[in-house]
Amino acid sequence: MLNSRLILLVDDDKDDQRFFVDAVASLKGNHQCIVADDGDKALLLLTQPLTIVPDFIFLDLNMPRMNGKGFLSKIKSIKLLQSIPVVIYSTTRQPEDVEETERLGAVYFLTKPRSFDDICDSISFVLEEKWKKSPVSEGHW
Helix, strand or coil: CCCCCEEEEECCCHHHHHHHHHHHHHCCCCCEEEEECCHHHHHHHHHCCCCCCCCEEEECCCCCCCCHHHHHHHHCCCCCCCCCCEEEEECCCCHHHHHHHHHHCCCEEEECCCCHHHHHHHHHHHHCCHHHCCCCCCCCC
């Protein structure tokens, strides 16, 4: 069984947000998910006084205002936020995006699953930290 985790999803797509939040709610454990529509809003959430630091950040790359790469670069330069594992959660998997986000400090690259069950499985895979011992496979590092 998974321990309780606080997850921040940074994604501007309302449908993807809803599916992700529903998937987190369906997992075993008492997980909480907070959502930000873009990097600017997420950065504001994370830098306010008395902020709760999430256990994981799932980050879309293509968003208005501050995109995923800009957000990733910013939080990795803030000492309090540097150690939060950031999982790229994107519809595309361009090799240059994978390489750049890994260089910027992302721990894992996850192509957005198409089915609800696959979303649940992918989130569980990350929360259980199986990515730490997983070989490189399609959709991941």
